[in-house]
Amino acid sequence: MSVVSIPIVNRNYPMGCEDGQEGRLIELGRMVDARARQILDKIGPLQESALLATLCIVLIDEIQNKTQKPTVSDEDLHEILARIREIKHKLS
Numbered sequence: 001m002s003v004v005s006i007p008i009v010n011r012n013y014p015m016g017c018e019d020g021q022e023g024r025l026i027e028l029g030r031m032v033d034a035r036a037r038q039i040l041d042k043i044g045p046l047q048e049s050a051l052l053a054t055l056c057i058v059l060i061d062e063i064q065n066k067t068q069k070p071t072v073s074d075e076d077l078h079e080i081l082a083r084i085r086e087i088k089h090k091l092s
Contacts, residue, residue: 002017003017004017013029
């Protein structure tokens with residue numbers, strides 16, 4: 001097991017990882033640092049605990065928004081099918 005120091009908003013956090021995963025952990029740390037700095041730029045200075053809570057909520061919200069599949073109603077599907085048939089009829 002390796003330990004790497006991950007800088008997030010001018011503070012270093014030692015983190016353990018499997019051997020060979022150091023580069024990936026450092027890259028993830030850079031992404032977290034960048035997102036934390038974006039938050040601070042938008043809302044101003046925060047205490048470390050408030051920044052951590054805000055960062056966690058923002059990141060989980062972004063993850064959920066990316067993983068949720070858009071919902072299409074039956075009505076939407078019928079409308080799409082009708083438009084396809086209309087276009088097919090015009091092309092025939």
